[in-house]
Amino acid sequence: MSRSEIALEVKDLRTTLFMRDGNVDVVRGISFRVKEGETLALVGESGCGKTLTALSVIRLLPDPPARVTQGQVLLAGEDIRHVPEHEMRSLRGDAISMVFQEPLTSLDPVFTIGDQITEAITAHRKVSRQEARTLAAEILREVQIPSPEQRLKDYPHQLSGGMRQRVMIAMALVLDPKVLIADEPTTALDVTIQAQILDLIRAEQERRRLAVLLITHNLAVVSQVADRVAVMYAGEIVEEAPASELFANPRHPYTQGLLSSIPSAAGDRKHLYTIPGRVPDPRALPPACLFAPRCPYAINRCWNEHPGLVATDGHLLRCWNPQPFTALQAVEPGRVDPSVAASE
Amino acid sequence: MASYLARRTGYMLLILLISSVVIFYALRSAPGGPSGGGVLSPLSSQEVRQAYEKRLGLDQPVYTQYFIYLGHLARGDLGTSLVNGSPIVELLATHARNSLVLGLTALLISYVIAIPLGVLAAVKRNTWIDQLAMGGAILGMGIPNFWLALILVYFFSLRLGWLPSAGCCDPPQLIMPALVLAAEGTAVTMRMTRSSMLEHLRDDFVRALRAKGLPEWEVIIRHVLRNALIPVISLTGLRLGWLVGYALIVETIFRWPGVGYLLVDSVLRRDYPVAQFFSLLLIFFVLIANWLADIGYGLANPRIRVA
Ligand SMILES: Nc1ncnc2c1ncn2[C@@H]1O[C@H](COP(=O)(O)OP(=O)(O)O)[C@@H](O)[C@H]1O
């Protein structure tokens, strides 16, 4: 793989919250690469640090309290972690774009769709208002918004949630960026609309050879669009593999738990597995393996030694005691080894 | 929208009608009266007074006087001052203009000061800039108008001799009354701008705008401020209403011949036609201000415009 194909690379990223009652690391040394034309899904339960990872990359962390304290972010091979803010600004929306979870509130309610797309263009390109307007209509057409010239005159509240998310995607793509970060782009939408939005992202990605970092807590979404999957837990990546490999052969107990808790189409909901316990508070993390209190396979070592991320045949895993996937399905729903529960 | 406007207008007329009755009775139940020292000399004889009252119809029952007055108003006859015989139409032209000049200057001063400071205080939240601005706001709201007026007159007129202490209508004479009239509104507007800015700085769209690569000033001024101004604009109507109240005090202190000055003077002299007309006019103005506030709010906020 040549370096130039890597559109986005994150190396050993650490993001810290500087709080009155102490500092906590919410992103704990994360590394990943996204190639041109590839979708990397970042998956994990709510609160595990996915959004803060994305905001660290595009440098829009809420500061205070959050700040990147370690690591590198390479955009097409260039480290952007330390470039001056005005340079970073010229990259945002042009070389790297982001789509957010809440299409309902991510548009300014007092400006028209047209104004909001054209200002994204004129912030980066010296074009006339009319040219920008034409570009805006074109991109709306491309994301399959009916009668785009009309929609340019609409205010956000006049559009449905799905349409607004299409507008957000259009706005993110209008300057043809290399990298698109999509943070839970479908979470706030109806299921039928979700599929359409994912199709759209996939189609745009193929057409433009976009590198997409897709953030979601929903594995069903991942299976639809991702080429590779990185599973995140408590600020760490615990497993990463090509999507087909990960779904066929999940190795981390957390990944296995997530997969077992997806209702299948056949719908045996009663015996659905639920991962016991909750995501740990970043201020009170377990001593070694962060998943140990919730893990059905935790052994002594898991409580004493932090497992490293180890690659075997391109499949990365952070676990001392991986078990075959089928084993988990034999574990009774919601139950854990009592010795583990006791040591919590 | 049409039915809403119709309702608002009907409601306004009703309030005007009720106020006119209250004002009419209140004026006449105050001790004295035009013949009792207000217009005529207190030394005038009983006969002279009775003849005077009869000539003006003041000997009739109050409700009769009221309906006669309404009849005159309906014909467009505003009457004349009992004190100097000036037609009220003429008083209206000069005094309303003076009041408008003063009021608009005050409003302009307060917005020019309050909005930039409110934005700055919000963006530099919890820094010394913020604390200074908010300290100023607390002063501006805490100091009574007449007290501020006295302080200004003491320093700028008596001590430094830079500004005339009262009178009309040159720009130097306008400065102090406009500042005093603007003080409280400036403070309120500044605090409102700041808190509204802080609220909208937390909106999701702010991060989305930054993600588009907009320059920070454009995010703050074009977007956050635009949203934050909606409640501030809707406050303008109320502020015009307060201005009317304060204008009575400020115009009187600075002897600025506006509507407020004229009203206070006419009430003290029991100049009924002038007092009646101008108090109704001020009420009408307050009502219109509130009505404009509603419309302004709708114009600033597309979500309401369509709904
Ligand atoms: N502005 C903030 N202030 C304090 N804590 C925050 C802030 N943003 C996020 N956090 C905390 O950081 C952790 C990770 O948050 P986030 O990245 O949003 O998770 P995810 O996107 O995976 O749901 C959570 O525990 C969250 O409570």
Ligand code: SF4
């Ligand atoms: S390291 Fe141990 S506790 Fe952690 S996931 Fe693996 S088996 Fe479970």
Ligand SMILES: [Mg+2]
């Ligand atoms: Mg999130």
